[in-house]
Amino acid sequence: MRCSAYKSDGTPCRGEAQEGLTTCWSHTPENLAVLREAGRRGGRAGGLGRPSVFVAEIGAVKKTLRGIASAVLSKDPAKRVNRADALAAVQALNGVLRALDIERRVHELDEAELLLEEMAERAKRERAS
Numbered sequence: 001m002r003c004s005a006y007k008s009d010g011t012p013c014r015g016e017a018q019e020g021l022t023t024c025w026s027h028t029p030e031n032l033a034v035l036r037e038a039g040r041r042g043g044r045a046g047g048l049g050r051p052s053v054f055v056a057e058i059g060a061v062k063k064t065l066r067g068i069a070s071a072v073l074s075k076d077p078a079k080r081v082n083r084a085d086a087l088a089a090v091q092a093l094n095g096v097l098r099a100l101d102i103e104r105r106v107h108e109l110d111e112a113e114l115l116l117e118e119m120a121e122r123a124k125r126e127r128a129s
């Protein structure tokens, strides 16, 4: 089921409603409080609970890259890896990093949009009262 909320531009939210609810995660009132809190913290840590996932994933890629570097540079023939293989792996990991960066930027835009919606809602309520 689609989320029943509307976005700030008046178009219906395309999010998937949560089980047993009529709204998606972002449009559920208690989660708006979470988003508000995230906005207060500059949307850096925590946010939708996802930036920490990016940090973890980037951390994993960095660890793998370090592993490759030490294997390529290793004096121990048993640990050493083929340079071409290492290069291919590093290129693939660069692709992963780029994808993560794009995802993170999309996430930040989503978050900014939600915060704007929330602020617009609040302004509307204040005008009404």
Ligand SMILES: [Zn+2]
Binding pocket: 003, 004, 005, 013, 014, 015, 023, 024, 025, 026, 027
């Ligand atoms: Zn929604």
